[in-house]
Amino acid sequence: MRSSIARLLLASLSAACAANVAHATPSAELISTAADRGAIAVTVYNDDLALVKERRKLTLPAGPVRLSLREVSARMRPETALLQAASGRPLTLIEQNFDFDLLTPQKLLDKYVGREVTVIRTNPASGAETREKASVLATTQGTVLRFADRIETGVPGRLAFDGVPGNLRDRPTLSVLLESAGGAQTLELSYLSGGLSWQADYVAELDGGGRQLDLNGWVTLTNSSGTTFENAALQLVAGQVNRVRPVARAYLAKPEAVAMAAPAPAPREEALLDYHLYSFDRPTTLADNQTKQLALLSAARVPVEREYLLAGADYYYMGRYDVLGEKLKPAVFVIFQNRGGQLGKPLPAGVVRVYARDSQGAAQFVGEDRIAHTAKNETVRLRLGEAFDISAERRQTSYKRITERSAETAYAIRLRNAKPEAVTVKVQETLPGDWEIVQQTQKHVKESSRGAVWNVTVPAEGSATLEYTARVKW
Incomplete structure (x- = not known):
């Protein structure tokens, strides 16, 4: 009787261990790129913050899956990431990792400390190449290599590596371990990210008598998030939302490219709690390291x-x-009322640049001023100078x-x-x-x-x- 019970317990323990091994050992990594995106929406706030929502169509194997979602924002706040099934059976999330240690020659060399690389030298006279194995001892203040018979500092030629370590990515990647029922599914990922911000910029042109002005508003968007959002549904929130500030992090390089958009219909505006939301009907691409401008409003012959x-x-x-x-x-001020006609709508904070035409009809810059968020029916005062x-x-x-x-x-x-x-x-x-x-x-x-x-x-x-x-x- 005791031997039967022992055999039963041993069989149960073996089955439990096998189940744990199955759960702990996912199938090969499944990589999802931007090509899998079915839709993407970006809501940008004034203060270096954006909400990114995207859907990806994937076919998942049954059981534990290591899913790597590439081309997410490099400025993602990983604690805000939420992955869920938009169609198909629900998923069980086990863990997630945000890999933002991106591939560079120096990072690759750093990851090979304690490992072997191949040193390739070229004879300057004959052009012949020689290859020799060496171990990387250190890279902190220069490279230290151990050859079979010596130690050298510096890199005496080119280095060849066996591969790229799994924890070093060429694109920002969210790696998720999940349990899936298998089959075709649409996954929805949402997260908050830095590196995206917007402001309003206005151009005002006074008439010859200085009694009326034409006002054009532009949204100036800057993307330094480390990734490109193609054909994104764009929304903007005007107003200062309260945020718990994280520990300061290094800021990415300032944008290099500037793209001026052609005039387009003004976005739809609506109240969002105590803020204002602007929605653009036409999808737009927010390229990484780019500043883009989109039409916000246009008003003609505003009395001043x-x-x-x-x-x-x-x-x-x-x-x-x-x-x-x-x-x-x-001081010289130009004053107008934000009411009636083509105005009478919330004006996001931004800089208003004012021009006036000279006797030859050419527009000349006469001053600029910054306005705060301005509600409907409020007065706008622009200080031009002295x-x-x-x-x-x-x-x-x-x-x-x-x-x-x-x-x-x-x-x-x-x-x-x-x-x-x-x-x-x-x-x-x-x-x-x-x-x-x-x-x-x-x-x-x-x-x-x-x-x-x-x-x-x-x-x-x-x-x-x-x-x-x-x-x-x-």
Whole structure:
């Protein structure tokens, strides 16, 4: 009876060991390349982040399979990778490895430390080649080789290798060990990746009178992920998503190529929680180490206002200053409303470059400014630079300390205009603490709790002076 039980236990143990061996020993590696992709979609965020989703059609053997998915992003965040069956029977994932140690001559030599290579020398006189075996001892600060009768440093010729180690890939590869029921299947892989980012770039052209502008927006996409995404369905997310920052990693080389796309229909825009999503109807190819531009929006004859702004600072009111006066230049702004007509949609953050036509009809660059993410119906203010023909002189005419934490200050601001037409200069003063204007030659507007504004008209080729006294408590 005991011998029967022992034989039964031994048979069960042998079967279990055989099953474990079967599970631990997958069939030969199955390699999937970009040619197996049936579809790919890329959602790009502003801050060096993208969500990649792709489907690959494969025929898997039954049982344990070592599947190597090549041509994934070299900047993949492997902890975010998700592989699942989109059609066919479900898969059982056992482990996955992200191989981003890519093949280079130096990396190949490093992997052969402790192994043999063939050293090939060419006789410069006869051209005859000789071959000799050597072991690689070190590669850290130069190559050290052990021959049968000596040790040499450096590489005295060409090196021939028996093969490429399995852990050294010529393309970024996600290697997955899985259990499959076998047969034709469509697998879906999704992951987050760095190396992909986008920004908006705008070109604005003012008309001759500076009263209207034509605005064209472009999406500028940069791909330095280490792989190419061909015919990808592209979506862009505008807004700053919160991310847990990983430990800093080396950044890949900056893009070298620049491709300008032809004008195309604007993408579809929709709200996505508290962000905005832009979807392009036409697939596009995002080549590695490339910057690509795609049309974002176009609006013609947008009404604009020009503003000359002379802005002050709160420290002007807390002490005595140079009575000789301070020479200043007003800033020039172009202002328009993001509403109605061909606008009235969220504008992603980016740089707006402004051009104006000269008397010969040629467009000339007149300034640029960066806008933040701008919602529908908000005001866009573009600072172009400083006015050439308008100048100002600020002079403190009196200062009186009332208490330890209060004072009364008077200023005279003289504005000069060399233009052949009258202009209005917006004088914007920032005042500290509690304040009041106790005397003024022109009535101010209280724009906020810390700001007083005077809109001063300056005649053509003339001047105007604003005088006021402010009492402040801090």
